[in-house]
Amino acid sequence: MSWGGFPAAAWHWSRSLRFRLLVVTVVGVAVAVVLAGLVLSGLFREHVQRQFEATLLQQLDQVTARLEFDGQGQPVVAAQALSDPRWLKPYSGLYWQVDAMAPDGRSRVGVLRSRSLWDTSLVLQADALTDGAVHVHEVVGPQGAPLLVLERTVRAEGVDAARWRLIVAADLQATQAATAQFTRVLGLSLLVLLALLAAAAWAQVAVGLKPLQALQRGLQDVQQARTTQLQGAFPAEVQPLVNDFNAVLTRNAEVVERARTQAGNLAHALKTPLSVLENAARAPAATDGAVMAALVHEQVQMAQRHIDWHLARSRVAASVHLPGQRxxxxxxxxxxxxxxxxxxxxxxxxxxxxxxxxxxxxxxxxxxxxxxxxxxxxxxxxxxxxxxxxxxxxxxxxxxxxxxxxxxxxxxxxxxxxxxxxxxxxxxxxxxxxxxxxxxxxxxxxxxxxxxxxxxxxxxxxxxxxxxxxxxxxxxxx
Structure with a gap:
C-alpha cells in the first residue's frame, strides 16, 4: 500500500508534508470562499433592497403628488390618476394608505386607502416624523405577507394642526425569493469552485513534491550501491541540497579511500623493519648483543616514525576543514x-x-x-x-x-x-x-x-x- 507515491509504512498524516500543505491550502481556500459568498450575498441583498426602496419611493412620490385637500381640509386622492394598475387589484402586493395624525400623537388609521387593501388597513407603530421625512419599515400585511413600508407626513395648507401620514407598501416575497434563489445559486457555484480549487491544490502539492520522490529514489540507489551520487535534474530549490549531499558523499568517499591508502602505506612501511627484526631473530645466537640491541632500537624508531607520520596525517585530515583554528x-x-x-x-x-x-x-x-x-x-x-x-x-x-x-x-x-x-x-x-x-x-x-x-x-x-x-x-x- 502507498499514499501519494510514498510507502504506507513511512507515511503518517501528522508528519506528512503533503497532508499539511493540502490542509492549509484547502482551509485557506474554504475560508476565502465562505467569506466571498457572505460578502456577495450581502451585496446582492443590499442592492435589491435599495432598488426596491427606490421604486417604492417613486410610488410614494406619486401618491403624494395626487393628494389634495377639500374645503374642510380632508384629504382626497384621485385613485384613477395613479398609473400602476396594482393599486386597484385586491391584495395585489402594492398598497397606499392615508392616516390622520392628531396633535396628541394619536392617529386614525386608514382614513383613505387603496382598493388593493380591500377591507384591511396597515397598522404601524407610532413614529415621530418630521414633515417630508421618509421612514422605512418592514411589517406583516394582508394575508400575512411581508411588506416593505415607506411613510412620510404632510400638512394641509391653512390648517396648522392637521397632519397626515402617507403610507406606501409593497410585498417583499418576490424580492426575498429572488435573493434566496441567488444565494442558492451562489452557494452551489462557490461549492463547485471550492472543489475545483481543492483539486488544483492537490495537483499543485503533488507536482510540487514530486521531486522529493525522485530524491528518495536517488537516495535508495545510493544506499543500495547502485550509484555513488544522486543523479537527475532537480528544481532550483532542491538542487543546492542535492549538490551539498553529493559533496558530502564525495568527501566521505575521499575519507574512506584515504583511510585505505594510509592503512596500506602503513602496512607497507612496517614490513621493512619487521622483516629486519625477523631476520635478526633468526640469526645465530652468537650475534653480538650490542649489535642486536642497536638494530632493534633503529628499526623500532623507524616503525614509530612511520606510525607517527600516519597518525599525524589522519589527525590533520580530520581537522583541516574545521573553522576558527588559529x-x-x-x-x-x-x-x-x-x-x-x-x-x-x-x-x-x-x-x-x-x-x-x-x-x-x-x-x-x-x-x-x-x-x-x-x-x-x-x-x-x-x-x-x-x-x-x-x-x-x-x-x-x-x-x-x-x-x-x-x-x-x-x-x-x-x-x-x-x-x-x-x-x-x-x-x-x-x-x-x-x-x-x-x-x-x-x-x-x-x-x-x-x-x-x-x-x-x-x-x-x-x-x-x-x-x-x-x-x-x-x-x-x-
Whole structure:
C-alpha cells in the first residue's frame, strides 16, 4: 500500500508534508470562499433592497403628488390618476394608505386607502416624523405577507394642526425569493469552485513534491550501491541540497579511500623493519648483543616514525576543514629553536630568527605546525655547517598565505634531486641518520592544509625550504 507515491509504512498524516500543505491550502481556500459568498450575498441583498426602496419611493412620490385637500381640509386622492394598475387589484402586493395624525400623537388609521387593501388597513407603530421625512419599515400585511413600508407626513395648507401620514407598501416575497434563489445559486457555484480549487491544490502539492520522490529514489540507489551520487535534474530549490549531499558523499568517499591508502602505506612501511627484526631473530645466537640491541632500537624508531607520520596525517585530515583554528607562529618557532639548540648543541649551529613585528597566525592546529617546522628545522640543523636562519612573511594573495622559510649553510640539494628528496623513505646521504620521511611528512601535511613546500637555493649557500600555509586573516597588520 502507498499514499501519494510514498510507502504506507513511512507515511503518517501528522508528519506528512503533503497532508499539511493540502490542509492549509484547502482551509485557506474554504475560508476565502465562505467569506466571498457572505460578502456577495450581502451585496446582492443590499442592492435589491435599495432598488426596491427606490421604486417604492417613486410610488410614494406619486401618491403624494395626487393628494389634495377639500374645503374642510380632508384629504382626497384621485385613485384613477395613479398609473400602476396594482393599486386597484385586491391584495395585489402594492398598497397606499392615508392616516390622520392628531396633535396628541394619536392617529386614525386608514382614513383613505387603496382598493388593493380591500377591507384591511396597515397598522404601524407610532413614529415621530418630521414633515417630508421618509421612514422605512418592514411589517406583516394582508394575508400575512411581508411588506416593505415607506411613510412620510404632510400638512394641509391653512390648517396648522392637521397632519397626515402617507403610507406606501409593497410585498417583499418576490424580492426575498429572488435573493434566496441567488444565494442558492451562489452557494452551489462557490461549492463547485471550492472543489475545483481543492483539486488544483492537490495537483499543485503533488507536482510540487514530486521531486522529493525522485530524491528518495536517488537516495535508495545510493544506499543500495547502485550509484555513488544522486543523479537527475532537480528544481532550483532542491538542487543546492542535492549538490551539498553529493559533496558530502564525495568527501566521505575521499575519507574512506584515504583511510585505505594510509592503512596500506602503513602496512607497507612496517614490513621493512619487521622483516629486519625477523631476520635478526633468526640469526645465530652468537650475534653480538650490542649489535642486536642497536638494530632493534633503529628499526623500532623507524616503525614509530612511520606510525607517527600516519597518525599525524589522519589527525590533520580530520581537522583541516574545521573553522576558527588559529595558532600563533612566534611561540611555536621559539619553542622549536630552544629544542634544536639542545639537540644539536655539540655541533655549534647558530639559529637566527627573523619574524615581522606584527604577529603571524597559522589557520590550523599548533601540533601540525610544530610537526612541519620541527622537521624542517631538524633537517636544516643536521646539514648546516654553522648557521640556520628562520624567516616569515605574509603573501597577500587569495587565499591569504603565510610563508615560513628555513635556510642553512650546508651543502644544499641539487635541482635535479629536490623532487627526489620529497619522496617518502628516500635518503640522499646514508651517512646522516634519519628515516627519509621528514620532508615528505612536511609536504603531505602542508598539502592537506592546501599549502605547499618548495625547495630552493639559499643565500647562505645551502638549502632554503619555503613552507606556504594558510594564514588567519586576523593576523593582518592594522
Amino acid at each position: 595558532t600563533a607562529l612566534e611561540p611555536v618557532v621559539a619553542g622549536l629553536v630552544r629544542v634544536m639548540n639542545k639537540v644539536h648543541a655539540g655541533r655549534g649551529v647558530d639559529i637566527t630568527v627573523g619574524l615581522p613585528e606584527a604577529p603571524l597566525f597559522f589557520a590550523g592546529e599548533a601540533q601540525d605546525l610544530q610537526e612541519m617546522l620541527g622537521n624542517l628545522l631538524d633537517n636544516a640543523c643536521k646539514w648546516a655547517r654553522s648557521s640556520v636562519r628562520v624567516q616569515a612573511h605574509i603573501d597577500g594573495g587569495q587565499p591569504l598565505q603565510m610563508v615560513v622559510s628555513v635556510e642553512d649553510d650546508g651543502p644544499g640539494i641539487g635541482t635535479a634531486q629536490r623532487a627526489l628528496a620529497l619522496e617518502r623513505g628516500v635518503r640522499l646521504d646514508e651517512t646522516v641518520p634519519g628515516t627519509g620521511l621528514g620532508l615528505a611528512i612536511v609536504q603531505e601535511l602542508a598539502a592537506l592544509y592546501a599549502g605547499r613546500l618548495d625547495l630552493q637555493s639559499s643565500e647562505l649557500g645551502g638549502l632554503r625550504a619555503a613552507l606556504s600555509l594558510p594564514a588567519a586573516r586576523q593576523a593582518l597588520p592594522q
